[in-house]
Amino acid sequence: MSQTEEYDVVIVGAGPAGATAAAYAAQSGASVLLIDKKKDIGVPLQCGGFLTHEDTLRDLVPSAELPYQLLEYPKSCVHTSTNFQRFIAPDGYSKGFEVEADALDRRKFDRYLVKKAADAGAEILIGTNVTEINNQTVITDGIFGRNDYNCKVLIGADGPNSLVGKSRDLVREHDPMGVGTAFEYELSGVDVDKDAVEMYFGKKYVPGGYAWIISQGEDNANIGVGVREALFDENMCARDYLNRFMHVHPQASEKLEGGTIISVVAGLVPVGGAPSKTATKNTLIAGDAAGHIIATNGGGIATAMVGGKLAGETAADYLSGKCNLEAYEKRWREQMGLEIKTAVYARKLMDNLMKSDALMSKAIKVISPEQMKDIQCGKLPTSVKKALLKLNFGLN
């Protein structure tokens, strides 16, 4: 039989956004329930785990206050660290820039974040699917039975297909170019560059996106494709593109051939930007649910956590009468709204180039490593914008 329990804050989704929101809301003294349908936090894995170090994160979102969890996660959450990012053009030409980053073990990282939320006083409910939202009642079904939870504040940190966002009419279906499909393998027995993260371009392997090789240390690597289904050839799926990349790509296949697949990972990457509204008088959405992602590279761990922190803090401020919940909208847009919006614009310029291998190869030749870094970070200084526009109009 179902029971109804009362909480100040109920958070749906215990990924980086939800777990961070839970920690910040709970540390203020609010009663917080964090719910996830996964029976095991962080599993199944849905991420490549690439996270740049603090100086690059500060460069990425200069106005944001980074959550402490993003700055002091334990080394045990890190597979390995890299210091270079290399771009491989469709014609094989390559160049890159220096950047310190970690290849996270997202299973351990997500557990660490959830433990921080629990340490702050949040209750955690795993293996529990939120099936319906009825006003301020969250209806669940899962391994602990069917239960209803009433809350003053509902936070949707439930990923790209946010039920919470849809239930409040905050988000709609993604437009086909505004969502990427990511498909990856964790491989063992491969010989990849341990110091560099590699990104490969080319329509034949990655329509509307890129493939990556991220070392996980020793002879392990995470390889994947982030592609746009709207651009797929007939009868191809994301897995087919990854297999083609792994076995046929002239540079990559040499390194990957003979690798054993030890894990398959898939998920959606919302690269269409944030919806116009992410808050109502009783509900907030954060992380992928709110399009808190850098559209040029599909990286969303850091921005999801910034969004989660602000959602948790705003919920706490609202409960103590300091503001209304809609204050969240202004808070997150001030801290990272410009970067998220600019990245979507830059992504659209890149989309055009990616339609042609010749153009994309040219782009990688003429864009300087510094400019590449800017585009990766979703920045568009005038020089970068000019270079991209010139290429878009065939003027280079």
Ligand SMILES: Cc1cc2nc3c(=O)[nH]c(=O)nc-3n(C[C@H](O)[C@H](O)[C@H](O)COP(=O)(O)OP(=O)(O)OC[C@H]3O[C@@H](n4cnc5c(N)ncnc54)[C@H](O)[C@@H]3O)c2cc1C
């Ligand atoms: C294959 C892939 C590779 C990626 N690689 C990188 C990378 O290398 N670096 C990077 O920065 N970003 C990467 N990203 C993006 C990154 O994973 C996301 O941006 C980030 O996880 C967003 O965090 P989140 O908390 O908003 O959402 P999520 O991590 O998706 O968490 C949402 C949680 O909500 C839960 N949930 C959803 N619906 C319900 C429901 N109805 N009831 C209960 N629980 C629910 C889910 O189980 C999930 O645990 C990648 C994404 C994919 C798909």
